[in-house]
Amino acid sequence: MGRRLPHPQIASFVTIEWKLPRETSEYETVMSHDHHQHDQEFEPVEEFSRRSFLKLAGFSFAGTVIAGCEQSNLEKAIPYLVRPEEITPGVPYWYASTCGGCSAGCGVLVKNRDGRPIKVEGNPSHPVSRGGLCAIGQATIVSLYDSQRLNGPLMRGRASSWDAVDAEVLDRLETIRKSGGSVRFLTGSVTSPTTRALINRFLAQFKDARHVEYDPVSSSAILDAHKLTHGERLLPRFLFERAETVVSFDADFLGTWLSPVEFTKGYRAGRSLAGRGQGFSHHVQIESRLSLTGSNADERVIVSPHELALVLPRLGVLLSLRAGGTSFSPADPLPGQLENRVAGIAERLWKCRGKSLVLCGTNDLRLQVQVNLLNQLLGNYDATIDLQKPSYQCRGNDGELSRLVDQIRSGSVQALFVEGVNPLYDLPDAGALRDAFPEIPLLVSLAERVDETAETAHVVLPQPHALERWHDAEATAGVVSLSQPTVQPLRSARTLAESLSVWLGEKKGAYDLIREEWERSVFRRQKREPSFTAFWNKTLHDGFAAVETRQVTIKSFNFSVISTHASDPPYPETQEAFALVLHPSSTMLDGRHAHNPWLQELADPVTKIVWDNYASLSVTAAAGLDVNEGDVISIQTEQNEVLELPVHIQPGQDDRVVSVGLGYGRRGTDRFTDIGPNWLQSKPTVSPGGLVGVNAAPLLRWQNGMLTYAGRTIVVAKTGRKHPLAATQEYHSLTSPDLLGRGTGEKRAIIQQTSFAAYSEDPTSGGFQKHKLDSLWPDDHQYPGHRWGMVVDLTACTGCSACVVGCQAENNIPVVGKDEVGRNRELQWLRIDRYYDDMNGELFVSHQPMMCQHCGNAPCETVCPVLATVHDSEGLNQQIYNRCVGTRYCANNCPYKVRHFNWFEYPRGDELQRMVLNPDVTVRERGVMEKCSFCVQRMQLAKIEAKNEGRPLRDGDVQPACQQSCPADAITFGDMNNPESRVSRKMSDPRHYRVLEELGVLPSVGYMTLVRDTDGSESTGSFGAKGAAIHG
């Protein structure tokens, strides 16, 4: 709970607001009473007194004015005739809701100003996401204001009315029911209890009806493996905070895998340096490409998909031998160094029995069964893996999906309802399906826009955005959460639940449906609240409720499946060709966010590339093929499917692997062709195909009934063409280039790094030389009150980039398009510098968030000729936009290069898109400089609140957007003048240092040494340590 949480009355007010006619609450009584009074007042009067004449004249004038307003629905959004309690124009208010960015269902607080939501932040009291929210979640706000979302239903591609389409659907369904035809629901994982119950009720009417769920980024093998080993098809919940050793096989759990925010929170909790001597987990990442998770690992083993399929069983053999059991598979050792490394991992895992976690992101049943075996041998079930409170976020079943695909192709499906997925885009055999789909007698697509699937549908029913609908979710067993509309719906749309209710003949709204379902099922699962209304109001206020879970009956581990599944054919050996690895893109996931400009322009945390997908090749592989960054290659499968993609050269990737991100090349992304400024030499943002990126899903394949992402054999050829990629970072190493030859490149003292072992002995280990800095003007700036400062803990930061989007949303930062990013003109105030570091042949990656350092002796301030950037009494380096002439001298003189210039008048989308702008932050004109302000507007708000409450500002009252959004709690902000503040305490930590301290600019932003659990020998010495090469 916090002061920002809405009061229950607000929540119930909202209730009335969106469902006025049938809701009863105190508030409504007041409202209707009010209306009643007004009615009485305006009864026809016999005699016109002067008073009533003026009254009526005034009213009719006001009425005329209101009627004259174009957007008459705004009048309904905030009925100021009777000012709602607790809503003051210009003062933000918050709704608790659930994130709709993916199926993980993180808790969010939606910030509203004057009737429109403007920012999404993590809900600190949510038990799963614990205040964190990923970049995708934060960016969902901008897709709410997407003018290309469907408005009203379509029938055969033409606009229609809800009544007409309902009549059509019901008519067709009646025929099918009579003939006993098959009805299929094809959806993504349905986490909503209400929707699930309605689908079941709806399908119960038909003789041959099924609900098939699938996840475009499938985790089906994990569920199926648990069905085999534990007798229950479920996705367990992984408790990273309890794990002392995490071994992840290709699972990008900090980036895109399942529930990254939850996992980041847990992972960080398990790697805390707060109380020294506490456990610091060891993280081994075994993967073929460099994922965000791999970039944070203490130890990385680079393997091809083929090797991965050998390593996992080998680990099983080694551990089962230790456990005293017999070996399940042939005990051949692995070739070369790999065996030693696997033995070392086995050793470490065995030491951490019951406190370790083995994960696998490969959608392969045989491997997942092996993973279950490992976790069973290590005693991790019920310790670090929770089967009793599993996750419901991925329920997709590839087996059922493949059967459905076969049925569709054979023409035996009579009616197909598609919701939340886009099979004609994200399934491998979309081409064949595209021919089969029009043959289905009734094809209904429920989608936000006309996507690849909706294009072929008879009826397209628009889906509302997650921020404008009533919805519920139980993504994690025992945590039920509500979504409430935060704005008057911007589009004529209907949720799946509402449509089903109409087709069931009930015609109820989503709000009623959810309440009914909750009263029936959810309410009974808790004991704390005696009345349903109280329970409902509390849940609506909190955004979630903790309830009891269904008892899961887990059978004892079935070891027999191991041997039966070990005989599956291994991956084909790749001798001449490459192995293809398809992975969800860090921002697009499976492509569902392709229409989100913020996410398109958010740099991939590892490659730093925007607005494109690409084929990543290792340095060796690229040299072997004689290709450079941006050269287009063609990828050909054994079935002669060909895909052409630009090359990205990726260190830390297996030499026989080509990795490609999914989720690009979505229909309709040609809308971004001209995004950004248009001028003489501007280039389009899209790929040669006219879309943003290329769809790689056709290269997926079915293998053993599973959607398989990794390991397909491909042949790569040069095309000779070029497609330049735009990245936010051009130079990637901490070591300056070796221009004089013979290894004379110098490692820059920018990131302090050390090993956990060295840190435990000496907390200052890895520290740079401290400089004695004398000042000619020691009292140049006085800070009588607050002095704001920030500390970024590099050990905690994963590089996930949630802060970048948080900052973009808070500070009205426009999207500039691919060409401008390629010209190094991105405007995001916060960038994350990602450095590759080669140590003893191993690649280490560090992420360093870099924003304005608010220097005490700021080089930018002295050089501005017009005093447009000045120092304030609280240590802020302020940028005064309307005074700025735009000489850019400040940016040139900034050692951190964190200032951003408005090179053009940047288009900020259409009128609807502009509703996302934060009214507290100036929209900058072209020709002015801008930069991080430490979210001065949030500071002011906190000060006003404190003043209103008659108390001094408390530590933690002021949270810049980046700190608020960080799922890893890597950013601490506060008053450096207060010795008790968290930021002051962090600043006195031995790990604390300042970047480029030797310049004497006195930055207010500090960093904390990056500690990894690497071997002690690799720590202090080789990391830019004391007496580093570069000092000022």
Next chain:
Amino acid sequence: MGEVFSVLRQPLVLGNKSYADITDDVCAPMERQASLSWWIAFIISVGVLILGAVSIAYQVMTGVGVWGLNNTVGGAFDITNFVFWIGIGHAGTLISAILFLFRQRWRTSVNRSAEAMTIFAVICAGIFPIIHTGRPWFAYWLFPYPNFRGPLWVNFRSPLVWDMFAISTYLTISFLFWYVGMIPDLATIRDRTKSLFRKKLLGFFSFGWDGSNKTWQRYEKLYLLLAGLATPLVVSVHTIVSWDFATSVIPGWHTTIFPPYFVAGAVFSGFAMVLTLMLIVRKVMNLEEYITLHHIEQMCKVIIATGGMVALAYLTEIFVAYYSGNGYERFAFINRALGPYGWTYWVMVTCNILVPQFFWWKKIRRSPGMVFTLSIFINIGMWFERFVIIMTSLTRDYLPGSWAGFTPTIIDLTTLLGSFGLFFTLFLLFARFLPMIAMGEIKGVLRYGRGAGETKPVEVRKEEVHEPTLVG
């Protein structure tokens, strides 16, 4: 005149001219129809100027983004052009002020054009600080003009404000110097012209010059005072321009050697530009007898001297970068020479260090064709010097994560071209409408290096009889 004649002194004006010949020769271009070659040159210059003007108009309307700049490289062509043109201007002041004070009398045949060149170059330079701002319509905020914005004024700590003072002072003094020096010549033209309009106009602009002894005396006093005022400017302007860089924190900019280095470079480039222009002018305007090979040689010698200083500065920078032990600085210089833009550094070194060495040979110094070619190279080299300092230092400074490159756009190139268009347009207009050689002054050196009998006797001509005020 009271000169000591010596066989060691070479005459400064060749062709055994009389005073009247000088007046005729210098006034001739103003009194006849423009030649075809002038028209061709003028049309080309104006064409290029229009191209530049259109580019600037497009840039002001669209945004600074039409240049190739980015968040890391916030200034490249714009600042380079600015410093380049300011540097060009330095030869004029040096010739007119310092050489005047040092009694270097050979300056008289080139000083007028060099001063004109200075003013035009400063005008070209002055455009860039205005148009390089993001909101040029507010560029006047850089001036400390009285306003009603309370305490909001200019930031006197900013080198850009110092720049504004330095440049405006420089422009003012240079213009005064040029104009004052031209008053006697304007009077001469006034007296020769037959058009009533021109007579009135020039009468106004020559301030009623009567050529009396007293007038001359006052004039020479003023000229001397102005020379004294202008002399510190030769040093100060480019010193202040160099502070734009030297006071910053960027490795490659933050260098204490910059003031002398920039001044030497400015004089170096200024003389190269004077040579380029003079070699064309003496050919096209038939002034070979006034701007003699001797003059060219003298200027070549100045170039050797200042070129040597520039070379010394380059080496000193590299030594200090190595000797300071500052890794960032060391890298900045290694990167300058061997980084992705290393070629620009080697263009600079070739043009500014190697090319001037050719001037050690007298044969080359006395060959107008060779000197012209080499002066062009020095002009190019000096443009690249500024480009190298500004651009390569910015591309790779402290944090490797922020490093970026720079590629000029079409508008960058056309704007640079346009500034040349403006420069040549102004210069051609000057050559057409104003006396290119200081008649009054050169007559004073006519007898320089000659015996008394070697000069033609002053011929009395009809007009001169009727015009007793004509300076003799």
